Amino acid sequence: MTATNGSEHFDVIVVGAGPAGSAAALLAARAGLKVILIERGEYPGAKNVSGAVFYGSTILNQLIPEWWEQAPVERHVCRRELVLMSPTTSVSLDFRSAAEGYVRPPYNGFTVLRPKFDRWFADQAEAAGAFLLTSTVVDDLLWDGPQVVGVKTRRDDGDIRGDVVIACDGVNSWLARKAGLQRELRTHELSLGVKEVIGLDESLIRQRFQLAGDEGMALEYVGAVTEAVHGGAFLYTNRNSLSLGVLAQLSSLVEHKKRPYDLLETFKAHPAVAPLVRGGTLREYSAHLIPESGWNMMPALFADGLMVAGDAAAFCLATGIYIEGINYAMQSGLAAAEAAILACRRKEFSRYTLSHYMEALRQRNVLTDFQAYRHAPGFVNGERLQNLYPQLAALGGEALFRVDGNRKQKLLPLYWRTLRQVGAKPRHVLQDLYQVARAYLW
């Protein structure tokens, strides 16, 4: 990769070649703009970690028709399971669909491996005319008064000048903080994800998860899997491997003094998980931070000459039902590109023009989704949802299904007794029902 000539000027500078950055670069380049896409990794995806299920197939299909035919995807997800756990027991909601869209194009979601998928997606931006510069760290912004006019890279003669900068530099976005758009993040807003890719024979995966052909499954877990730590776990099927990991709220890890990789081992040893992973071999261990507080940790999204997208803008929707980020990253990248295209057409790069980004984000349902589910992250990371209710479901299940010759109790007294057994106060349960309703129902 050759360095750019220091005097070269770009219409759009995109920092970070993840899904947000590559989407922004691709759209801007297709509009005929001169675009540079800067990535600090040896290749796009080298530093990126997700579960990962990519739920943005229809979005990408509009950009690259039948993209799954050429992209490195693993399996299309038509089975999902939400699992509540106590140390010995699990209770789950199992969803499987052969409906249109789940098992046929454009599909609902695909499991992907980010180093492969992100690399492919950045290649598409490059093919559209964007200039891809890898192995380059961006340390700071260049300013002309209040106007961002480029970026400072850690290379000799590393200043790169341009009219619009789109910061897609991830959860630790230095650019958003340096521009004063984002405050310091707090530990209850971040989760640490530790993950393993475990190699497993393709036919074994099909058998174990009851899948045919390229069908895939996504399992998500809450409860005892993270012990007392607030968090959850996931297990996704790839072509010939499993991606599994534990997410733990950073503040909660500190409070309970738990090592993240120990939780990962606890998870794999759980009676509901062990039979699924048996016989596999570790292929890669990784870790990454996740911005989980959504709406409540969102930075100011634009300034003169600057927009923030993807994880840098906290566009990760973690509500318990939805754990999505790649799709919102792409949508936000596209929205930022639309604003950049408008600004370049008007030759006016102030915040007034770039405020079109907000409108584009609403049109693409990014801001609307985050606003609608703004109460969910707080609830999901609450003590009772994390530990008490999974325990309640598990104990309730044990009592419900146990046959020991004693008189069978009807459901209400049975659950009432279980409720008292785990120490739940009816008053709290009512409060939580209201919280659930407010977070999810209207």
Next chain:
Amino acid sequence: MVMTTHDEKMRTPRFRVDDTPHIVVDGEKCRTCAVRSCVTVCPANLFVLLDDGHVLFNYEQCFECGACYFVCAVEGAIRWTYPKGGFGVTFRES
């Protein structure tokens, strides 16, 4: 094997080590720290608490996740940036 030790895990990603450390820990400041949360949260287990209260840190197998920076309780004890472009961790499958 499915169940693995931390050492076994750390052998799987590829690291290209830069000569200059991208994270600098001020050991003196760490001595005054009561919690040392970095030792707990680091997924690569790069912070080691010594008997004399010093915290030993090795940047070479860092995932560049930022967890230590965010949990650090002592102002200015951890100076954090990314390694030089192309250096540091490279994931191939995650």
